[in-house]
Amino acid sequence: MxxxxxxxxTQQEKEELKNGDFVYLTxxxxxxxxxxxxxxxECIERGEELPIDIKGQFIYYMGPSPARExxxxxxxxxxxxxxxxxxxxxxxxxxxxxxxxxGKRTPEVLNAIKExxxxxxxxxxxxxxxxxKAIIKSEVVAYDDLGTEAIRKLExxxxxxxxxxxxxxTMLYK
Amino acid sequence: MRDINVSKVTETVKxxxxxxxxxLSPDMAAALDKAATNEKSELGKQVLGQLEENIxxxxxxxxxxxxxxxxxxIFVEVGQxxxxxxxxxxxxxxxINEGVRQGYVEGYLRKSVVDDPIIRNNTKxxxxxxxxxxxxxxxKVKLTLAPKGFGSENMSRVFMLKPADGIEGVKNAILTAVxxxxxxxxxxxxxxxxxxxxxxxxxxxxxxxxxxxxxxxxDIPYVKExxxxxxxxxxxxxxGPAGLGxxxxxxxxxxxxxxxxxxxxxxxxxxxxxxNRHISREL
Numbered sequence: 456m457x458x459x460x461x462x463x464x465t466q467q468e469k470e471e472l473k474n475g476d477f478v479y480l481t482x483x484x485x486x487x488x489x490x491x492x493x494x495x496x497e498c499i500e501r502g503e504e505l506p507i508d509i510k511g512q513f514i515y516y517m518g519p520s521p522a523r524e525x526x527x528x529x530x531x532x533x534x535x536x537x538x539x540x541x542x543x544x545x546x547x548x549x550x551x552x553x554x555x556x557x558g559k560r561t562p563e564v565l566n567a568i569k570e571x572x573x574x575x576x577x578x579x580x581x582x583x584x585x586x587x588k589a590i591i592k593s594e595v596v597a598y599d600d601l602g603t604e605a606i607r608k609l610e611x612x613x614x615x616x617x618x619x620x621x622x623x624x625t626m627l628y629k
Numbered sequence: 630m631r632d633i634n635v636s637k638v639t640e641t642v643k644x645x646x647x648x649x650x651x652x653l654s655p656d657m658a659a660a661l662d663k664a665a666t667n668e669k670s671e672l673g674k675q676v677l678g679q680l681e682e683n684i685x686x687x688x689x690x691x692x693x694x695x696x697x698x699x700x701x702x703i704f705v706e707v708g709q710x711x712x713x714x715x716x717x718x719x720x721x722x723x724x725i726n727e728g729v730r731q732g733y734v735e736g737y738l739r740k741s742v743v744d745d746p747i748i749r750n751n752t753k754x755x756x757x758x759x760x761x762x763x764x765x766x767x768x769k770v771k772l773t774l775a776p777k778g779f780g781s782e783n784m785s786r787v788f789m790l791k792p793a794d795g796i797e798g799v800k801n802a803i804l805t806a807v808x809x810x811x812x813x814x815x816x817x818x819x820x821x822x823x824x825x826x827x828x829x830x831x832x833x834x835x836x837x838x839x840x841x842x843x844x845x846x847x848d849i850p851y852v853k854e855x856x857x858x859x860x861x862x863x864x865x866x867x868x869g870p871a872g873l874g875x876x877x878x879x880x881x882x883x884x885x886x887x888x889x890x891x892x893x894x895x896x897x898x899x900x901x902x903x904x905n906r907h908i909s910r911e912l
Contacts, residue, residue, distance in 0.1 A: 581680065629867070
């Protein structure tokens with residue numbers, strides 16, 4: 456099934472989506488990958504507030520190439536989600552809405568997706584030029600010193616993703 | 630003795646970095662095209678169609694094919710009758726790294742290199758490169774650049790097999806690595822394999838095998854057969870484009886071999902995604 460939805464998704468929309476559904480997302484998402492996750496996790500461990508309010512929001516595991524003049528962003532495809540698995544259950548517990556990346560997740564993450572009725576989408580790995588066309592605005596909102604690994608707030612329009620782990624915590628990948 | 634100014638090396642490396650991150654080599658583009666025609670799964674066809682569209686956009690709008698513009702791996706074949714003129718300034722190594730720096734900074738490529746594997750501060754110019762030198766006959770210099778993305782690099786393996794494991798052991802090792810890589814390595818992949826040598830030699834051969842033109846086979850008859858058989862077996866795994874199922878999991882299996890020790894059978898498997906970038910220039 457193919458759907459167009461506003462992101463962040465409502466709880467009902469998340470629970471209605473099933474593995475294999477094609478979704479075009481329009482709205483706001485945040486980027487964070489390895490280094491930003493490590494910092495956010497350290498923040499949580501110290502009992503400090505996160506630099507962004509993750510409640511209900513979607514994180515896209517992505518570090519873009521630099522934008523040429525006149526463009527909002529450079530190449531912008533997903534990175535391998537598995538490297539964030541160590542941090543993901545905690546973020547879901549704190550209210551993270553969902554994730555966009557590529558590749559398999561650990562049973563711990565899948566279980567956390569099920570318990571929190573969250574969702575995990577994949578974007579097509581290695582299609583960074585194509586995907587950049589669906590990003591209309593990009594702004595660094597935290598950890599600027601991390602360069603490509605900074606947290607960015609993105610405005611997306613018809614950003615193409617596929618449901619690879621739905622709210623039941625089962626994975627599409629064999 | 631032929632004199633080559635290292636500034637020529639810098640310029641060439643810079644140009645190669647920018648070109649290969651935006652324009653996929655003709656062999657890879659042709660392989661993807663063929664795969665899109667032959668893919669059996671509808672979803673797989675759709676993914677391959679998106680990848681072809683991605684390549685067109687990358688070239689037309691000068692947006693890197695993939696945001697992971699890689700760590701620059703460079704094979705430098707130096708003719709033994711070449712003398713590098715450094716103008717008293719940079720060494721050959723510095724000249725190569727300067728080319729990478731200029732290419733990645735001026736070409737809007739992502740800076741993905743950290744200065745230390747544990748401390749991890751980004752060097753902000755994608756240097757240093759990983760450079761492999763070899764001395765060859767003649768008075769030319771051949772530079773081959775293969776920027777390597779780490780989604781697939783992370784799924785690469787070295788197996789120290791026993792001689793008794795033989796060719797079946799090698800086949801199992803390749804299938805194990807590809808199965809474990811699955812969707813993480815951004816299939817359809819190109820699989821580089823090095824058989825023989827020592828621990829480091831097999832890994833280096835596997836890396837070098839990725840720079841071979843896709844569609845070209847080894848000159849050694851049994852190795853060519855192995856390449857063809859493994860490509861069929863990998864594609865029968867059903868992992869498919871983007872790992873979403875289908876008959877295209879790999880575009881090529883390239884194997885290199887080297888003599889080895891009586892006690893060993895090292896096998897290196899370097900997995901590359903569908904953005905298998907390789908470009909060569911001769912000076």
